[in-house]
Amino acid sequence: MSAPGIERYDAARVAAMADPYPAYAAFRARGRLLPAGPGAWAVPRYEDVAALLRDPRLGHEFPDAMYRLSGEPDVLTEFFRATVLNRDAPSHPVLRRAMAALLAPRVVARLRTRIDELVARLLADLAEAGTGDLVEGLAYPLPVIVSSELLGIPAADRDRLRPHAVALGRAFGAGIQPAGDRDAAIAAVHWLRGYVRELLERASDGPLSGVLAASRDAGLAAEEVVDNVIFLFFAGFDTTTNLIANGCAELLERPALLETLRGDPALAESAVEEFLRFEAPIQATARIVREPVEIGGRVLRARRLVLLLLASANRDERRFADPDRIDLARSPNPHLSFSSGVHHCLGATLARIEGAAVFAQVAARRDGFVPAGPPRRRDHPSFRGFARLPVRFR
Template sequence: MTVLRYDEAEVAGLADPYPHYAELRAAGRVVPAGPGAWAVTRHADVTALLTDPRLSHEFPDLVYRLSGEPDELTDFFRATVLNRDPPQHSTLRRAMARTVNPRTVAALRPRIVELVGELFAAMADAPAADLVADLAYPLPVTVAAELLGIPVADRAEAQPHAVALGRMFGSGAPTEQERADAVRAVGWLRGYVGGLLRERAGRDGDDMLSHLLRDAEATGTISRAELVDNVIFLFFAGFETTTNLLSTGGALLLHRPELLDRLRRDLGLAPGAVEEFLRWDCPIHATSRVVREPVTVGDRVIRARRVVVLLLASANRDERRFPEPDRIDLARSPNPHLAFSSGPHHCLGATLARVEGAAVFGHLATRLRRFEATGPAHRRTGLGFRGYDRIPVRVVCN
């Protein structure tokens, strides 16, 4: 009998991986995922394990050594809030959460709407436009830069380094050139962010960096090196996921005009559209943990020191949780998707991504007379993030 297994590289190469995820769910709650690794396929189990303290984000040194990645990169990623467990994860998260809380994001909403209008106007004036390069990428990058207080004059130099590091974060099989670019990016960004923090030390600034610096100095629980690395992480993590949400949602509205027509008839569906696009094809398809203590899922006992791969994308199409999971329903409610993870590691930027998504899809529905493809869209390749590299479009404003 053939045993179905989860192969990340194989799934990443599929234009539509969802039939394969359905096969995995049918095969069992847990399937093999390589030596010493198991993949969890269904919504209820993934949801439970995302909050289970027996699973850890802090992988052993051996895992990092076997990855073959340069020390500069592993040291950086291990220092970020994403790869820390309590108590340091809790300390870092509390500090950063205060700077992207709902009140802060609500205050940014008018600026985000303004930026969306400017970017669409520029696309309408351009002889050729690309939804990724001209909107899905620059919008969240600009918002992240403004939120962090990165001076306008520095952004053109800082952003390519953040992109290089972000691509490493979302790639399971980087090229040697991508590794080299990411190593240079870590060095440059550490020097740059460290310089910004030194400049703002002792000042009463109202930007995110100044708030983080004051909190770190007041509590003494976050070192300057930790602060630098986590600010860098906030910068690139703040736009990678949103870029893929915007590109995936935009591609759907291009190729499923009935969805755009429905939005035009009922603009109140824009927030629901964000949630449904996240569920239907989430930007990050899986997240991994290492088992601290034995965990039982169904009839499988997963032993300590094994790796568990939580299949977020599979969970989001689980027919046990979502009626007609392969149908896009802009009014789906409830919609307990796991695109932003859950529990202690729930995405810090989720509220901001939702506001940006609703602003873009609302603008598409109300301010554009024409929105059409001018060529084939090109999917991103690689493991980790799922989105598009190019979506050629023509835009005509009202």
């Protein structure tokens, strides 16, 4: 990255890099705070990012002006603003408790056997074909099936849901988008709202019954419940797809890692944490300053935008020894890829179980996979993952 680029953080420019981590290192070397556009600042160092994720002076409810600047149409603004991710107290804890009924650790833990079965089946299908794409054949379908079953979505409906969920996921955190992507996202919101309304109407004794009961007790409006169930669905598989794809890509690129994991399958769980640290599925998260906050000798006034660079914090040499090396046994590993504080990822436990199942079974297979062509990165300003990972099985 050239010297002028180091003076400020440009999300689109960094996202376009095949390897953004030297740029993040340059940001950290420059200081604790970097300009990131009009009224916006970026925070690159671990200590600051970790503290600010928990700082109540920063919020997640962005003013109307910021949504207008992003170019988002009203229907997308309305949808994303209704989700638990973009709400602050007092509505955020109410919504979070209602949605958490679906993702409680004790509920998710009961899915371990089913997840193991799904991973085994998907890997067997890929191996039988001889060649394939680890994104299309494993990293994408696994969390989609798990999320669908968690919400009680019939298997026959999943192909119909897929294009709409993908379109909405593409719009999530993307800012200004091409007209075609915006139109697809708008259509997705309308279609998914209709579908989820019908799903909730027949959910009296299904997986969503707990969410409905908790929502009624909390006095939530029906449309709030609909939008947040939609959010849980696509958010539940989008970042997990990136986690699985990123981890598998590292195992493909570094056969020694695969041998380490094969020699000690118990490392699968810590491998999940290390892959999350090494390649954060969500590279940055935004906050709005609610009350003045001092960072690096500068006081940021209210209504300023703060970008917390999770991917940079996860590679901060001040917090992690040898941060650019993958250590599958790294402990402790306090990465920030699931955020922290009141907005800690609701689906973190489920993502960890899915990732560990994949990495353990990939290592255990005797017919290992090898690259079958160049991988292709996903094109998104906030998410880091792969669109394609071609492989062949030996």
